Amino acid sequence: MKLALIVLASLWAAPLAQAASQPDPAADLQGFQGYFLKRFPKVPLAAYVNGPYNFSKSERDQWKQIIEFPPYAFAVADGKTLFDTKFANGKTYASCFPNGGIGIAQTYPMFDAKTGRVVPLGVAINRCRVANGAAKLSLTTGKLADIEAYMTSTSDGKPIDVVVPHDPRALAAYQAGKEYFYSRRGQLNFSCASCHVQAAGMHLRGDVLAPALGLTASFPLYRSSWGDVGTLVRRFIGCNKKVKAEPEAADSTAYRDLAYFMTYMNNGLPIAGPGARP
């Protein structure tokens, strides 16, 4: 009897040990989205892309007035002009992307099997520039944010479709992003999840904390406190600084992996970018 129990226990433990060592993005996705849907039963899945506006009527009313005449309109218009401008060699950005760069933002960040790294849209735009003999742009704001805003606007409403392929390097990047998301850091000892999972929908002084679900769908976005359009990386840097942690470099593997994990968790939600936030 004792022997049988031990055998049974070891049989049961074996797949568990394997599950713990092997990341399972699909199961994480179900658990992640299910957590929020259960916690906020009144908010439909697709509405999460509007982040804090699901939890504060006054912010929602202000936002509705703001997007009647969106403050990111200039960024999208400038982005289109830049996107259509030819490089010195006569090619345009359209030559670097599938479908000429139109309606493809929902597939980023993408895993690049050649380099074994995650490529967010901003990095892909810079790669395109380097391939055509132009200098890299800042990944946080300015021209690159404008181009990203335009490209994202052409994907408006399309469901986010980030793929984690069966490649150990892709799974490792996903796992690293997940660990970054849940790890506490900085003088305040906060993780991303402290605010955007645990305290989602609650107030942080005057602002409402957006749930992590849907968070990436409206980037790049116009923040009134920036007075400008910025990318997801710009927000990562801002969040790290807010918890008094040393921010990573804009092009770092840590931020790429974090964007990979967070955007994968939003799979199936519609792109709502560019957005506007307080």
Place this chain on the structure above:
Amino acid sequence: MAHQILVHAMSSGGSTTVEALIKHPMDSGFVKDKAGKIIPAHYIEVIEFTHKGKIVLTGYWGPAVSKNPFIKFSFKGGKSGDPIGISWVDNKGETAATSSNIM
């Protein structure tokens, strides 16, 4: 790309509501750049809206107005298809104008 003006004008119930977003740095002259040098004042001084060539609103603006200002107002009259003109002059003498039709 330099000077953009976006205008929406809608008429309903005998009056027309005009909304405009104007791209302009609106530097007040009191802000320093990263090198510590003062950014020279650069702001819109006069803005004018016309309906069929007749002025319906004149704004005397100054350094207190925000960057990329938004303006919304309404006037009596106006019907779908009428032209709306908008123009501004800033303290450096730069100017921009655009026109649109009432929806």
